[in-house]
Amino acid sequence: MRGRDVLNVQYRIAHARARLYQELADAFEAPLPDWLRKPGSDNPLTEALVTAARELESPACLRALNQLANAPAQDLTQLRAHHARLLVGPGLPLVSPYESWHKDAQMSGSTSQEVAQWYEAYGAEPPAGELPDHMCIELAFLAYLYRQEAFALENEQAEDAEIWRKQAQRFLRKHPARWIPQVGETLAKQAGVVFGPLGELLAAFLREEAGLSRRTGSTVKKHKGFPVLAQPEACGLCSFCVQVCTTRALYISESNTETNLMLSPARCTGCGACTKTCPDDLLMLDARQPDGVVALRTSPRAICPSCGNVHVSEAEIEAVVARLEATGSLRQSLMYCVDCKARQGAGSRK
Ligand code: SF4
Numbered sequence: 001m002r003g004r005d006v007l008n009v010q011y012r013i014a015h016a017r018a019r020l021y022q023e024l025a026d027a028f029e030a031p032l033p034d035w036l037r038k039p040g041s042d043n044p045l046t047e048a049l050v051t052a053a054r055e056l057e058s059p060a061c062l063r064a065l066n067q068l069a070n071a072p073a074q075d076l077t078q079l080r081a082h083h084a085r086l087l088v089g090p091g092l093p094l095v096s097p098y099e100s101w102h103k104d105a106q107m108s109g110s111t112s113q114e115v116a117q118w119y120e121a122y123g124a125e126p127p128a129g130e131l132p133d134h135m136c137i138e139l140a141f142l143a144y145l146y147r148q149e150a151f152a153l154e155n156e157q158a159e160d161a162e163i164w165r166k167q168a169q170r171f172l173r174k175h176p177a178r179w180i181p182q183v184g185e186t187l188a189k190q191a192g193v194v195f196g197p198l199g200e201l202l203a204a205f206l207r208e209e210a211g212l213s214r215r216t217g218s219t220v221k222k223h224k225g226f227p228v229l230a231q232p233e234a235c236g237l238c239s240f241c242v243q244v245c246t247t248r249a250l251y252i253s254e255s256n257t258e259t260n261l262m263l264s265p266a267r268c269t270g271c272g273a274c275t276k277t278c279p280d281d282l283l284m285l286d287a288r289q290p291d292g293v294v295a296l297r298t299s300p301r302a303i304c305p306s307c308g309n310v311h312v313s314e315a316e317i318e319a320v321v322a323r324l325e326a327t328g329s330l331r332q333s334l335m336y337c338v339d340c341k342a343r344q345g346a347g348s349r350k
Pocket residue numbers: 225226227244245246247248249250267268269270271272273274275
């Protein structure tokens with residue numbers, strides 16, 4: 001192939017990558033592009049994505065796109081509400097779209113600043129009003145880097161083009177490829193007929209791009225498993241496991257009637273810290289990933305026999321009763337809420 005032909009092929013690939021990253025960024029960003037109303041028929045975006053994926057010879061992407069092509073027509077208002085539940089809130093979304101949340105277990109952590117420095121160093125201006133480590137902004141930044149590569153190739157500046165390509169690959173490996181595929185996989189499993197295949201496409205494309213494809217031998221650390229409770233009824237909801245879980249995969253959720261120990265598998269790194277902390281050795285790691293957020297332990301809230309208010313969970317009371325081997329009046333006194341206990345204590349001192 002002659003020099004000009006090589007540049008043409010490279011240009012087509014850089015251009016295809018830029019389009020695919022940009023379209024993926026747009027597809028996950030509120031208020032959502034109009035084409036999502038008819039993801040299964042005749043939309044120019046799917047056509048563009050198919051062309052791009054073929055250009056990059058990505059069978060996994062093409063498989064995901066075929067699934068998308070089978071999706072029925074959608075009501076855009078409902079789809080927007082669904083998108084909010086998956087990635088935005090209010091309340092806890094299915095999966096967080098922020099890198100900092102996944103890596104630093106908090107919003108706007110050091111990862112967020114690191115990403116912002118990349119944008120600044122390469123002259124990109126992310127939109128105001130959103131954090132720099134949002135999934136769509138990182139994808140749009142990749143699109144920007146590949147557009148710069150394509151532009152350099154169009155102007156026959158092969159050396160400049162190589163610099164842009166290498167920086168795009170570095171950024172991809174350092175940031176998006178380290179966490180967005182997991183977001184994509186969670187969506188693929190739980191996000192329905194539109195965001196499911198889009199999630200699958202996202203995961204497959206980033207993995208292939210970063211050379212992390214399972215097919216070619218993964219460099220991703222093997223996940224050791226997700227916590228399960230050997231005997232749920234023995235768990236006294238002490239929350240020690242919650243306190244050591246740095247990714248907040250484990251958390252307590254409380255309603256007026258119940259206290260739950262919850263697991264969000266999408267956030268679990270399989271580090272095993274929770275299993276080592278449980279004072280009763282009740283937690284162990286299981287390789288099977290639960291389908292979405294699950295309650296590992298559920299206990300009714302206790303009702304104070306004196307004032308009738310709900311207070312701690314029955315599981316917590318039972319755990320204390322068991323530890324103290326409490327019977328009779330001692331057992332009975334543990335059923336009262338803190339205020340009534342204090343009042344009774346004050347009364348008996350008079
Ligand atoms: S293994 Fe346990 S501590 Fe580690 S991330 Fe998962 S739930 Fe949290």
